[in-house]
Amino acid sequence: MLSKNQIKLISSLQKKKFRDQYQLFVAEGNKLVSDLIEAKTEIEYLIHTKEWYQESTISTTLKANQIIETDSIQIKKISSLKTPSSVIGVFKMPSQKIDESLVQESLSIVLDDVRDPGNLGTIIRVADWFGIKHIFCSPDTVDLYNSKVIQATMGAISSVKVCYTPLKNLILNYKNTDFPIYGTFLEGDIIYKCELAKKGFIIMGNEGKGVSPEIQELVTNKLYIPDFPCGEAASESLNVSVATSIICSEFRRKEF
Known part of the structure; x- marks a missing residue:
């Protein structure tokens, strides 16, 4: 389950000043999270329900403390969507170096x-x-x-x-x-x-x-x-x- 500090951190990322401070952003939904992981966007946390994990085909090399199983109640606390998804990714902002x-x-x-x-x-x-x-x-x-x-x-x-x-x-x-x-x-x-x-x-x-x-x-x-x-x-x-x-x-x- 998510700790109080993790909930506080992730919820704060709805505001730009905290995204800039921590250099993190939130993505919600299976396809969006999957696409970002496949693109090798560095991930801080992968938060999901038990049901999502049982059906997921996403392959990651994340450490145990980066993968957090939780319930719909906690997901709702950190989601910005009216209808929260069953998976949320907290990602590190990638370099935007221009060629x-x-x-x-x-x-x-x-x-x-x-x-x-x-x-x-x-x-x-x-x-x-x-x-x-x-x-x-x-x-x-x-x-x-x-x-x-x-x-x-x-x-x-x-x-x-x-x-x-x-x-x-x-x-x-x-x-x-x-x-x-x-x-x-x-x-x-x-x-x-x-x-x-x-x-x-x-x-x-x-x-x-x-x-x-x-x-x-x-x-x-x-x-x-x-x-x-x-x-x-x-x-x-x-x-x-x-x-x-x-x-x-x-x-x-x-x-x-």
């Missing part, structure tokens, strides 16, 4: 102040699907290890590097005549008619304000996702994660 040479020759997503945890988690999942290995976030973007972000990634967090950095400095470090900076704007060129490169930054803005003026000035290629039929009334805008999916799909389509 600069790979960034220079590939597509990366750049998030300018995206605040919704579900959006960030979904964008990470989209990046993984389309083979995009790096996401750069402004310092004010929602925390990667927020429990809602982790759940929304569906395990893709183990495959995509996510780095928080001042965006202006980042873009200026890479921006040159051979490295395009893409962004979506109402006055942009229709994406379906554009020549799209196999490398560059794809900048996605805040849910309400879009791309900030400072970053807009650095965009070299403005794109627009048109509504259909053109000119008829439609939704005011697309959700940022939906827009990211459409854009990434179009970039990859052009490679076929």
Whole structure:
């Protein structure tokens, strides 16, 4: 069973300041925990019910004090979900070291102040699907290890590097005549008619304000996702994660 100190520690990880302090985060659910373990994400504790253990096919080399069998009552105390899972993993935050040479020759997503945890988690999942290995976030973007972000990634967090950095400095470090900076704007060129490169930054803005003026000035290629039929009334805008999916799909389509 979990000790009082372990319950206190794990419960505290629902807050960013304690995640940062202990360099730990929580993942819940069989698939998510399994994917992180298979990706060799270092684990601090694997907490599970007896029923889960009897049915599990997860293979680990954890020490005895890292595997904790408990009951649904204790699971509920440390879970952030309305309907708690039968397995919870407490993982160490992995290194997010960026491969600069790979960034220079590939597509990366750049998030300018995206605040919704579900959006960030979904964008990470989209990046993984389309083979995009790096996401750069402004310092004010929602925390990667927020429990809602982790759940929304569906395990893709183990495959995509996510780095928080001042965006202006980042873009200026890479921006040159051979490295395009893409962004979506109402006055942009229709994406379906554009020549799209196999490398560059794809900048996605805040849910309400879009791309900030400072970053807009650095965009070299403005794109627009048109509504259909053109000119008829439609939704005011697309959700940022939906827009990211459409854009990434179009970039990859052009490679076929």
